[in-house]
Amino acid sequence: MKYQDVSGGRAVPEPLPNPYTPGQVPRVLAGRRSELARIRDQLGRVGTFGEIGGPLLVFHAPRGLGKTSLLRAAQRDAEESGFVSAWVACSRQHPFLPELVRAVGRALERAEVIPADESARWHARLDRVGVQLGVPGVRVTGEVARTPPPEPAAAPIAAVEDLLHDAADRVRRRGGAGLVTFVDELHAASADDMSVLLNAWQNLDGDREHNPLALVTAGLPVTPEALTRAATFGERSAFVPLDVLADPDARAALAAPAEALGVAWADEALDRIVREARGHPYFLQLMGSTTWAAAVPGNGDTIGLEDVVAGLPGADQQLTAMYRARWGAATKREQEFLSAMAEAGTDNVTRAQIAAALGTDTRSISVPRERLIEKGVIEPVGHGLVRFTMPGFAAYVRHRND
Ligand SMILES: Nc1ncnc2c1ncn2[C@@H]1O[C@H](COP(=O)(O)OP(=O)(O)OP(=O)(O)O)[C@@H](O)[C@H]1O
Ligand SMILES: [Mg+2]
Known part of the structure; x- marks a missing residue:
């Protein structure tokens, strides 16, 4: 469809709608x-x-x-x-x-x-x-x-x-x-x-x-x-x-909604987001959306790595707001627990590591641990190990404490 550009009187293509859906049901369900x-x-x-x-x-x-x-x-x-x-x-x-x-x-x-x-x-x-x-x-x-x-x-x-x-x-x-x-x-x-x-x-x-x-x-x-x-x-x-999406499905989550509008993704652009999002569907939709907003592609265009890079600050802002909300919803003891986890610097952290960092025994950290699991901020991964559920949250907590 075309509309009249009032300034120059030229017909310019109407921008395509952004097909990504951070926080909403996706247009194309990848994998699963x-x-x-x-x-x-x-x-x-x-x-x-x-x-x-x-x-x-x-x-x-x-x-x-x-x-x-x-x-x-x-x-x-x-x-x-x-x-x-x-x-x-x-x-x-x-x-x-x-x-x-x-x-x-x-x-x-x-x-x-x-x-x-x-x-x-x-x-x-x-x-x-x-x-x-x-x-x-x-x-x-x-x-x-x-x-x-x-x-x-x-x-x-x-x-x-x-x-x-x-x-x-x-x-x-x-x-x-x-x-x-x-x-x-x-x-x-x-x-x-x-x-x-x-x-x-x-x-x-x-x-x-x-x-x-x-x-x-x-x-x-x-x-x-x-x-x-x-x-x-x-x-x-x-x-x-439900696990994170495997790489081919993560790529499809980005490529399929664009393809439906006649827009392609360059391989290196997909590689970059797939690496950043680590299969997390919300991250894929968010970065897909900010990339699209930066690229403003038309039918027949290809989204490139430079569009991903231009879109990343927008995605970061949104994620920081979400991290801040999660941090703010945690009690003082839960925040201490989260800091100890983040400082450990590994994906999976043991109960003993957290207790040691807090200078206490493993029993006294069980309440904040349970509460954080209930809130979905961390999750158990067996053998007393826990990890953050959202990529990037550990780095946010470390950064806060700097
Ligand atoms: N299979 C998928 N393919 C593409 N995008 C997906 C897929 N699954 C989820 N998403 C996207 O990921 C985001 C989160 O999805 P959804 O709301 O279904 O997650 P959830 O597990 O229900 O989260 P919550 O626990 O917060 O309710 C949404 O933006 C959605 O569009
Ligand atoms: Mg849900």
Whole structure:
């Protein structure tokens, strides 16, 4: 498309829109083939046999690695294959189960699974479930979940179980493949809510031929532990870690959105960003975006190394703001812990190294360690080792302390 340049009256090409999406679902999901295959496998079971997809599927990874993007791509896939999909994002501010009920209710209405003349009854049904979940004093603890749950605790489990069963059954009877529910940020759900969900899922699985349902979730790396603590059988969920993108996928994350607009990347430009971003999807999108903004390419152009270099300061500014926010959200003790980690100068740092740097014993650093893991700032990598989840954060902390 052309527009008139008012100054010279010449027609100049309209600038192409920036196709990169730092902080948003990507235009092209690079890699993640095996993860998508895991989801498709469950959906295939639901679609083909009309039965439950399998155990709770739990993707876990630190911030910015692409959990939400993966789930959104899977949701698109699922809807194209005839599924009705519900989406819930947990947060510490709102109880998760009423959100789940609302999301399932809305999904069925949007898909026109509920005939108009049943709408009032369906709403009354949802309200009843909401009441059952809101019963004051109802608590389901991990302890209760191991033994047969007593009466009050059974109410919310039965409410969730019945609702999911009924919703999936209605979808199927209207000719749909089944119901798939996506739960993002699962780590933010309370232990009680996780326990209800796990118990309900276990019951639905026990009667699997009648429940054309799948449940796909994602959360920070603490999620598997939190689920296992909420109910012992939580450990039988299918836990899948998301890693950084392998080099060819990182290159595709940059090249594919540009290619769709007729813009190419020079090899050395890709090499540079891939090296800087170390496979971290957010970094790739951010640097792709600032490079594009510096290059202002038109159809048929090639983005070069000089564009990457020109874009880097913009990316740095954005990252520094994010590092500053993470640092500011840490308590004094957590900041001391982070400084000790950063000063170690290696990617993986042992508990003993941190304790020694702080002049204390390993036990007394366990609280800040756990809190920082929960916040997704650091992650355990086995054998008592931890590392930063965001490339560049260690250098930022060292720089602050200079
Ligand atoms: N497979 C991918 N290909 C290309 N870009 C991706 C991919 N996965 C994620 N991204 C990009 O990375 C960034 C982070 O993705 P996303 O929000 O999905 O991560 P997340 O793990 O959900 O993070 P958080 O824990 O903060 O919610 C986004 O800018 C997104 O566009
Ligand atoms: Mg997310």
